[in-house]
Amino acid sequence: DVKVTQSSRYLVKRTGEKVFLECVQDMDHENMFWYRQDPGLGLRLIYFSYDVKMKEKGDIPEGYSVSREKKERFSLILESASTNQTSMYLCASFSSDPSSYNEQFFGPGTRLTVL
């Protein structure tokens, strides 16, 4: 089974702090994603990465950055946390192998509260 793990389930930070959210997948997937989930807005893509050290902005990249130094690990960084970044953050991975099933595999999420 594909497993996507996220470093924390719950996180409370103060405004202005630098926040790191870590995601690790164990299936050698090329593509990894960071989303935020808010009620009524669905899942919105923040950043994605299709290879090590490669990244592309999603729909809402402002206030975030990412790092992918190793294939299995994709980090989301909030340079200076703000209260409007309080949300559920979900990481996902996907294989580019055309013979694999077209499925994004999600981690359990990190609920971040910024005070």
Place this chain on the structure above:
Amino acid sequence: QQQVKQSPQSLIVQKGGISIINCAYENTAFDYFPWYQQFPGKGPALLIAIRPDVSEKKEGRFTISFNKSAKQFSLHIMDSQPGDSATYFCAAFHPSNTGKLIFGQGTTLQVKP
């Protein structure tokens, strides 16, 4: 062009009833339409998916109906059970082989016993 619009935002159904969630898209380049199911405290997981060359796909009590000309698709849950209570997301797959998905806004389904 890149949006997927989902309705309703919330749905309450009696046990044994039919739950129907609707989605609409605009970009005709989308070529794969999955539905994800999310239980509280969990990440979303793939439930069922369809390609635009078929009009219907059924897996157990879950059916996707697809109307290519109207650019709409819907999820039907037959004989809804309390265990189906979850948040459901429709999505459209961007044909770039990176797995990028465009998600709808989500529907919270509550099935009352």
